[in-house]
Amino acid sequence: MSEIINLQATFLPNEGEFFRVKLALEIAVEQVVEEDGCIQYEITEESDEKIVLTEQWASEADLDKHSKGIAVQDLNESLSALLAEPVKLERL
Secondary structure (H helix, E strand, C coil), rough: CCCCCEEECCCCEECHHHHHHHHHHHHHHHHCCCCEEEEEEEEECCCCCCCCEEEEECCCHHHHHHHHCCCHHHHHHHCCEECCCCEEECCC
């Protein structure tokens, strides 16, 4: 049995772009929670300065498939001009 993968992604919106970043994330969440192996994919913290997304995956293979999937590609495209710096992704 594989070990569950826990991640935290931190998004820092450009000034005035908080709501657009949050909307893009909410759309992605709706898609990603349906993916195989997704245990948790939700916004767990937010302020005007940052949004934190907590992820939990059943296996490394599920995470890898998610990382290459259309939902992530769409999200990255949506956020390309809205973030002050690249997404900070941490394994917990």
